Amino acid sequence: xxxxxxxxxxxxxxxxxxxxxxxxxxxxxxxxxxxxxxxxxxxxxxxxxxxxxxxxxxxxxxxxxxxxxxxxxxxxxxxxxxxxxxxxxxxxxxxxxxxxxxxxxxxxxxxxxxxxxxxxxxxxxxxxxxxxxxxxxxxxxxxxxxxxxxxxxxxxxxxxxxxxxxxxxxxxxxxxxxxxxxxxxxxxxxxxxxxxxxxxxxxxxxxxxxxxxxxxxxxxxxxxxxxxxxxxxxxxxxxxxxxxxxxxxxxxxxxxxxxxxxxxxxxxxxxxxxxxxxxxxxxxxxxxxxxxxxxxxxxxxxxxxxxxxxxxxxxxxxxxxxxxxxxxxxxxxxxxxxxxxxxxxxxxxxxxxxxxxxxxxxxxxxxxxxxxxxxxxxxxxxxxxxxxxxxxxxxxxxxxxxxxxxxxxxxxxxxxxxxxxxxxxxxxx
Amino acid sequence: xxxxxxxxxxxxxxxxxxxxxxxxxxxxxxxxxxxxxxxxxxxxxxxxxxxxxxxxxxxxxxxxxxxxxxxxxxxxxxxxxxxxxxxxxxxxxxxxxxxxxxxxxxxxxxxxxxxxxxxxxxxxxxxxxxxxxxxxxxxxxxxxxxxxxxxxxxxxxxxxxxxxxxxxxxxxxxxxxxxxxxxxxxxxxxxxxxxxxxxxxxxxxxxxxxxxxxxxxxxxxxxxxxxxxxxxxxxxxxxxxxxxxxxxxxxxxxxxxxxxxxxxxxxxxxxxxxxxxxxxxxxxxxxxxxxxxxxxxxxxxxxxxxxxxxxxxxxxxxxxxxxxxxxxxxxxxxxxxxxxxxxxxxxxxxxxxxxxxxxxxxxxxxxxxxxxxxxxxxxxxxxxxxxxxxxxxxxxxxxxxxxxxxxxxxxxxxxxxxxxxxxxxxxxx
Numbered sequence: 001x002x003x004x005x006x007x008x009x010x011x012x013x014x015x016x017x018x019x020x021x022x023x024x025x026x027x028x029x030x031x032x033x034x035x036x037x038x039x040x041x042x043x044x045x046x047x048x049x050x051x052x053x054x055x056x057x058x059x060x061x062x063x064x065x066x067x068x069x070x071x072x073x074x075x076x077x078x079x080x081x082x083x084x085x086x087x088x089x090x091x092x093x094x095x096x097x098x099x100x101x102x103x104x105x106x107x108x109x110x111x112x113x114x115x116x117x118x119x120x121x122x123x124x125x126x127x128x129x130x131x132x133x134x135x136x137x138x139x140x141x142x143x144x145x146x147x148x149x150x151x152x153x154x155x156x157x158x159x160x161x162x163x164x165x166x167x168x169x170x171x172x173x174x175x176x177x178x179x180x181x182x183x184x185x186x187x188x189x190x191x192x193x194x195x196x197x198x199x200x201x202x203x204x205x206x207x208x209x210x211x212x213x214x215x216x217x218x219x220x221x222x223x224x225x226x227x228x229x230x231x232x233x234x235x236x237x238x239x240x241x242x243x244x245x246x247x248x249x250x251x252x253x254x255x256x257x258x259x260x261x262x263x264x265x266x267x268x269x270x271x272x273x274x275x276x277x278x279x280x281x282x283x284x285x286x287x288x289x290x291x292x293x294x295x296x297x298x299x300x301x302x303x304x305x306x307x308x309x310x311x312x313x314x315x316x317x318x319x320x321x322x323x324x325x326x327x328x329x330x331x332x333x334x335x336x337x338x339x340x341x342x343x344x345x346x347x348x349x350x351x352x353x354x355x356x357x358x359x360x361x362x363x364x365x366x367x368x369x370x371x372x373x374x375x376x377x378x379x380x381x382x383x384x385x386x387x388x389x390x391x392x393x394x395x396x397x398x399x400x401x402x403x404x405x406x407x408x409x410x411x412x413x414x415x416x417x418x419x420x421x422x423x424x425x426x427x428x429x
Numbered sequence: 430x431x432x433x434x435x436x437x438x439x440x441x442x443x444x445x446x447x448x449x450x451x452x453x454x455x456x457x458x459x460x461x462x463x464x465x466x467x468x469x470x471x472x473x474x475x476x477x478x479x480x481x482x483x484x485x486x487x488x489x490x491x492x493x494x495x496x497x498x499x500x501x502x503x504x505x506x507x508x509x510x511x512x513x514x515x516x517x518x519x520x521x522x523x524x525x526x527x528x529x530x531x532x533x534x535x536x537x538x539x540x541x542x543x544x545x546x547x548x549x550x551x552x553x554x555x556x557x558x559x560x561x562x563x564x565x566x567x568x569x570x571x572x573x574x575x576x577x578x579x580x581x582x583x584x585x586x587x588x589x590x591x592x593x594x595x596x597x598x599x600x601x602x603x604x605x606x607x608x609x610x611x612x613x614x615x616x617x618x619x620x621x622x623x624x625x626x627x628x629x630x631x632x633x634x635x636x637x638x639x640x641x642x643x644x645x646x647x648x649x650x651x652x653x654x655x656x657x658x659x660x661x662x663x664x665x666x667x668x669x670x671x672x673x674x675x676x677x678x679x680x681x682x683x684x685x686x687x688x689x690x691x692x693x694x695x696x697x698x699x700x701x702x703x704x705x706x707x708x709x710x711x712x713x714x715x716x717x718x719x720x721x722x723x724x725x726x727x728x729x730x731x732x733x734x735x736x737x738x739x740x741x742x743x744x745x746x747x748x749x750x751x752x753x754x755x756x757x758x759x760x761x762x763x764x765x766x767x768x769x770x771x772x773x774x775x776x777x778x779x780x781x782x783x784x785x786x787x788x789x790x791x792x793x794x795x796x797x798x799x800x801x802x803x804x805x806x807x808x809x810x811x812x813x814x815x816x817x818x819x820x821x822x823x824x825x826x827x828x829x830x831x832x833x834x835x836x837x838x839x840x841x842x843x844x845x846x847x848x849x850x851x852x853x854x855x856x857x858x
Contacts, residue, residue: 071693
């Protein structure tokens with residue numbers, strides 16, 4: 001088909017009329033579909049049902065070192081869980097703290113602790129006039145929600161296919177000691193599915209921030225969440241790189257099993273330097289006596305080791321790969337060559353990022369919703385929900401059954417085309 | 430035996446010599462016993478092993494309302510868990526938020542949130558020059574640890590057998606708007622095992638604090654943790670009393686199943702007014718997507734309802750009642766009539782509180798430790814670890830096997846007697 005941008009007014013109008021009829025058909029279908037959140041689907045959850053058999057009343061709930069997982073204690077997590085999660089995160093178990101069920105909660109608490117008590121003896125952020133964070137954008141809405149909630153000023157940084165604009169990051173952090181952190185999803189980023197290049201990781205490790213309490217919030221949410229057996233993203237391990245670069249304390253690295261076993265009933269973790277660990281554990285001892293060791297043991301017994309976890313992730317990939325491919329095929333089929341949008345083709349993670357023509361994203365999402373398909377709110381991927389070009393839409397293909405997903409993706413492309421046509425008609429002659 | 434306070438110098442010396450020989454015998458035994466923490470023992474933990482069978486791979490992990498517990502969401506907890514915990518706490522399920530595994534964590538987060546964001550629109554505490562808490566003392570060391578960590582000034586309030594000195598509480602909170610809270614363990618208090626009288630609860634509900642953001646931190650840790658079938662403590666329900674008194678927002682009430690199922694793998698909860706709930710849930714939505722619903726479901730399926738939980742608690746009582754009685758018998762036998770100490774006789778909870786002669790507690794604990802028996806550090810039951818009379822020692826009888834416990838209790842009384850004799854000899858003629 002001819003690119004919309006090449007069409008004259010009459011062609012645009014004809015095309016729009018035809019699409020309106022299609023859209024009306026969708027509206028009559030009374031759809032209730034959801035492509036808004038990065039949630040695993042039922043088939044994915046079923047993959048982990050075996051974990052419910054990993055422990056039962058006849059099983060000894062003791063660790064290898066004899067610790068009774070049923071009782072109080074072990075604030076940093078049981079050793080065998082640290083080994084498993086260490087392998088998952090590519091970190092030494094000694095650099096790991098195992099938490100409860102939510103890495104978001106660990107990130108929130110990390111910011112909250114910095115607010116009330118500061119980092120490694122530095123002034124608590126709540127005592128400072130201004131605290132700022134760099135936010136590679138589009139990015140993860142729940143990251144931005146934490147920093148916004150704490151009144152931290154968020155500065156968007158362009159996100160490229162190889163990672164954040166490092167010239168800008170280096171420049172800003174070296175000049176302004178009010179900049180205390182940056183949110184990163186280094187692998188299969190939310191929402192683009194981009195992975196940082198080796199050079200970007202190296203430059204992160206070599207940052208020279210003006211603030212001694214600047215930290216990289218490295219949310220490795222999709223570290224082993226590949227879609228393909230081959231063509232997997234590899235990125236250098238950030239803790240090791242920071243240590244080599246003489247910046248050992250620069251990074252907090254987060255991960256969880258939320259999208260490996262059960263979201264909400266997994267285990268979360270933080271990997272960081274010994275100095276940071278000591279700082280954090282001192283605080284943590286006031287907050288809790290320990291996290292859920294029985295659930296840590298349950299995970300260990302279910303997976304055995306990292307090899308078991310990798311095999312498990314292949315099963316996840318087998319479930320969701322067809323969904324990604326279905327959406328991408330529909331996008332290509334219905335939008336390819338029209339010159340009204342671009343989208344990413346991820347090799348892992350949970351999202352596809354769609355870039356519409358400027359000023360169209362909000363209306364596209366609205367149009368889809370009116371026909372019964374819920375998308376992530378437009379703007380959500382930007383700090384303060386302000387997408388300066390109103391162009392980014394996060395597409396989450398994992399949750400709906402594939403037949404529903406195909407309908408939702410088809411409808412989405414109809415909405416993209418309609419809204420783009422209307423936009424073009426505003427200035428067409 | 431003659432009261433030590435009636436003995437002359439020579440009698441005291443003779444008694445001390447004899448006890449030194451006994452103490453030497455204990456030292457030779459190379460003991461490693463622990464009466465320091467309120468931890469359930471192995472037999473108690475075994476009572477909940479059936480919970481490990483409540484869920485397995487063949488069981489549907491859906492709630493009654495169809496919610497799939499395996500996936501994200503439901504920030505305030507699943508409905509059936511709210512019903513069960515509501516019955517446990519004597520609160521309407523609608524007034525309850527179910528959290529993760531630790532009520533201590535909920536209390537910490539509640540203070541932390543007040544620090545960074547304030548309560549119901551009031552100034553965040555971190556922006557105030559001075560924040561103070563009332564601390565009925567002796568009290569729970571981990572409560573005091575939270576407020577100390579946040580730099581909150583702690584004011585000890587005498588703790589009587591019927592609750593805190595309410596004249597003092599009423600006077601202080603009505604005059605000083607820097608006083609923002611009070612730590613309470615209203616039933617089977619830590620460490621005395623005291624329960625607040627009806628009048629004390631009524632007076633709490635009718636407090637007229639100068640600070641609009643004053644809150645009662647009502648840690649109902651031992652609400653159903655009775656030692657006896659009869660002779661159970663009953664106290665009025667504080668949320669209901671506050672509502673009746675026109676003070677609906679005055680209280681945060683905390684509880685957990687840590688000492689019902691598995692410490693560290695239970696579920697924690699908070700009950701409070703609709704206004705406070707709204708305030709808290711707004712914050713919580715930035716911190717997490719939800720707590721561990723699978724574990725909530727596991728608890729519900731295991732207990733069925735509150736009746737199942739009450740039956741379960743009777744089994745706990747059967748395990749630990751003989752331990753309490755063994756310690757109390759040894760105290761009575763070895764210290765009765767000597768006039769060198771007093772101790773409480775709890776009907777529930779996890780502790781016995783021992784009051785030595787002034788200036789002896791620290792040395793008694795030290796002496797016991799030297800012979801291989803670990804007690805809670807003297808002073809721990811007071812804010813800043815400063816027991817003004819150096820007289821309170823918390824005794825935790827639940828964890829050691831009963832034979833070990835008897836040895837530890839015997840040794841403890843030897844230490845009490847030795848240290849008291851030495852103290853009396855300082856001024857004997």
